[in-house]
Every structure is written in C-alpha cells, then in structure tokens.
Amino acid sequence: MKIKEFVSKVKKGEIDVFENTKKVLASLKDIDKEHFYMMHICEDLALDQAKKIKNKPVGRLAGVPVTLKDCICVKGVPSTSGSKILSGYKPTFNATAVQKLIDEGAIIIGKTSQDEFGFGALNTNTGIGIKAPLHPLDKTRVCGGSSGGSAGITKKADFVHVSLAESTGGSIVCPASFCGVVGFCPTYGRVSRYGLIDYGSSLDKIGTMALTVEDAALVLEIISGYDENESTSSDKRVEPFSEYVDTDLKNLKVGLIMDGFGDGVDEPIKKAVQKVIDSLKKNKVKIEEVNLPLTSKYSLSCYYLLAMTEASTNLAKYCGIRYGATTDLKGSFNEFFSKVRSQNMGDEAKRRIIIGTFARMAGHRDAYYLRSTKIRTKIIEEYKRLFKKYDVLISPTMPIVAPKFDDVKKLSPLQNFMMDILIAGPNLAGMPHITLDVADERSLPIGLLIIADHFNESKLVKVASNIEKIVGR
C-alpha cells in the first residue's frame, strides 16, 4: 500500500493508528533481532504520537511509520551517528526535517544503523561495538552504506513505512541499490541540514528511501524548503514532486553515461540497465550516449579529499566535555581530549581525520584542499554543459551487486572507496539523483541511477516513475 492510500484509510477511520503502530513496533523488533537495522527503537515516543494522531488524524503523513538514519537528531532520542563517541547523547531539539515530518502526522519509530559518521560504502565501518546490518535478501551480504539500516528496513518491513537517509558521497543510492529500494537524494541545500550530525558540510544532504518513487517523492517534498536556522538551505520554490509520477515523457532527452559501462562494471548490471534503455527508446524517448571525462577520472579523489578535510574539522568538536562518551577529568586538556577520542572512534574515523588534517596542514592546503575545490568547479561545469542538452543522465548506480561480508574483508580502504566510482560525481556537484531497482525479480537488486540538474527533482520523479512501470515494480 502506498502512503497516500494508507493516509486516506487513516483519515476515514479504516486504520487504527495506535493498533497499527503497536504491530509495527513488534515487527520492527523482530526484524532487528536478526538483521541489526536499528540503533534505537523509540517505542514510547511512537506510541505517544500514535495516540495523538488517532484522536486527530491530520497531515499528509498521518500515522505513517518513519525511521531515520541515526545522524538525524530527534529530541530526547539517542542520536549518535553510529559512533561510540556520541553514546548517550540525546538532542534537546528536532532536526528541521524531523519536525516537518511530525507536523505532517508521521510516527517516528526509530533510528537506523549506519557506517560511523557515514564513513563507508558498505556499512561495515560501524562504530565500536555496533553490529553491521545484514542484507534483507541474503544475510551473508552487506546492505551497502552508509545508510545501510535505512535501506535494509525499507526492503524488509512488512508494513507501510519510509525512511530518511543521508548522503555525503553516495550514502543514499548505494545502499538503496544494493537492497533494491528507491533512494532519492535531493540537490544540495534543498533540505535543511539543521539537526543533521555533520560529516562534510558542503556535501551532506538528507534524502528519502521508500519502496516506490511516489512515496520517496512525497516525503522529499515535505522535508524540502528554506530554513532560517540553516544558512545553506535554498529558498527555491519546492514543487509538489509526487505529482510528477507517471507524467508523459514526451520530448524528454536522456544522456546515457557511457563511463558507467566500462570494464569495472559487472556484465549483468550493464545488461539490466541497457534493457531499460531499450524500452525507453521504444517509447520514443530520445537517448544519446555521452561521456563525463573529468568526472569519471577525478570525481572520486576530489570528493574524498574534500569530504575528509571537512570531516576532520567537523569531528574536532568531539572531545568528551559537552556531550557523548567521556572519561575522568585527569591530565591536561590535550591528554584528556586525545584519550576520549582515541578510545571511542573506530579505525575509519581515525583514518579520515588523519588524511583530512594532513590536507589542511600549512603547506598542503593549497595543493590538496584548494585544488580540489577548483576541480569541483570544473566537474560542475562538465555536468552543466550536458544539462543544456539533456533533461536527465542515466547510468548504473553501483558497479557490482551487494557483496558478501567475506569478500569485503579482503578489500583495502582504497578499494572500499572505489565502490563510489559512479556516484561520487553527482554528490560532489550537488546534483539531485535517484536510484531504483531494475533487476530481474530472481536476481539480487541492481540500481539504475538518474541524475538531473540542480533543483530539477521533478524530472527525476517523472523518469523514475515511468521506469518503475517498465520494470513492473
């Protein structure tokens, strides 16, 4: 059942929100016992909200259960960004996106697992003592990251549900592709980052995950918009994205990114995406092959360098004084801070802090950080040139299907980064993008990626919903 139908039934009194929420919480606990998707289940908060909505069923999300990636703050609910260093932290406020959901009647049921601070493409870099989430269709495989818990529960839930995820360099579409759900990442600035625990401030974006394009679009339109608490949020008009579902593809021009069909991409993935392209051609959609030479060669390194540089400054505030993990107040400032940070951050967080700090050091800043900001300009221009001619660009989302944990163990940190080869570009350039599953029902999910120019989320909804029909989802 889609959200609009569910909400309609709630408002007609055909669904008892309180009873439904109780069932949802029980099911969520059962799923979590075997798959480790949740950092925290907020039973009391959910039941309180459910009572209120039962008595007064208003809002576009009246009674809809929602999970949130752990990095998104909820008042009074543990919000740790998947890290031990934030253990015990309970925000005193709601993130703007969360408040917008609550204002529309959504029921917050819990916080989902992620790579620590979002540092990963496979969701195996979980914080100290936290189990990695298991793939919803095959428990020997990873969910993908960093929003792995959101993707896993969205696929596995046997109830109406949506999830808010977050992407810095591909953390929405990567796990959505691996788990076979719709992942929708908006333009940078479309959704307020107020209350989002930061990773790379010039890259972080809150987006949505759902089983259908319509549901992902509806929730995105609700959380979008200018916020005076967040200076990089955009005041561009927010269109009703979900109303573009199944609209006509007449006169649409698509660029097929051929860099996404190279040697490093598995054959079944190329075939599944090509099959959709052939169907679009039959529907008279104009499709031409395009290349993004700079993006394909440099976006990954450029993205990682900027992200780590920003992360190293953002994570400097975790020092054991104001919130989160701490220890006895012994030794000097430096000894105390270093002890708290070293004991409570995982390996990947340490690696990224070291590289980011290195790239900001005197003598290296211009060669690494400043150079990367300029390469980002050239990459944005490369996309913009194509968007003068094409409405959207299409490529595979990930080069492989969800890998097995045993295979992931053999990868070096650099090989882990390479997973993001097709998705770092739109994230670096702040372009909105969406993934949906186009695999044969019998195989593991395969994501098809659609990218549009800044603030053109509606075009993504239009194209993705038509592809959804083609593949019969």
Next chain:
Amino acid sequence: MKVDKDLIAHVAELARLDLSDEEIEKFTPQLKEILEHFSKLDEVDVKDVKPSFQPIELRNRLRDDKKEPCLTQDKALLNTKHKKDGYFLGPSAV
C-alpha cells in the same frame, strides 16, 4: 611528500588522536596508498578556475538582528556529567 610512520604520528598528534604502535603500523601503508591515489589530482589544470566551496551558489543571508529565545543553561548542560554550578567542567588548562 614522504608518507611514513613519523608523519602519521605527527598528524595524529595534531588531530588529538593517540595512536598505538599497532595502529600506526596498520594505517601507514593504507594512508600512503590513498594519498598516492589523490596525487593524480595534480594532472588537472586549475589555472584561473574559481573554487567551489559549495556546489551551489550561495548569497550571504542574514537574519534580522532581534532578541529571540536561545538554548537555556539547563539544556546546554543536559548531556554532560562534567558540570558544576551551572558551568561545564574541563581538564586542567595549566
């Protein structure tokens, strides 16, 4: 740039991270490989290119300068056990 154990230990110290000998041993080749990969960014001609500190153009946006409620002292201290008389307690500074 020579990426060796001394450099990693130095940068870790700047970042307020105490790395064990085993961690330095493990991280040094990993970070060397990553930084070598990043060095291909040197190939790109960035002469006369303006930096993009964000991916979209932003204007300075200022709020009206008016008095509004802000975080209270009680709320600010809610998440710490290191507090006394309405203040945060920290390790000794000298």
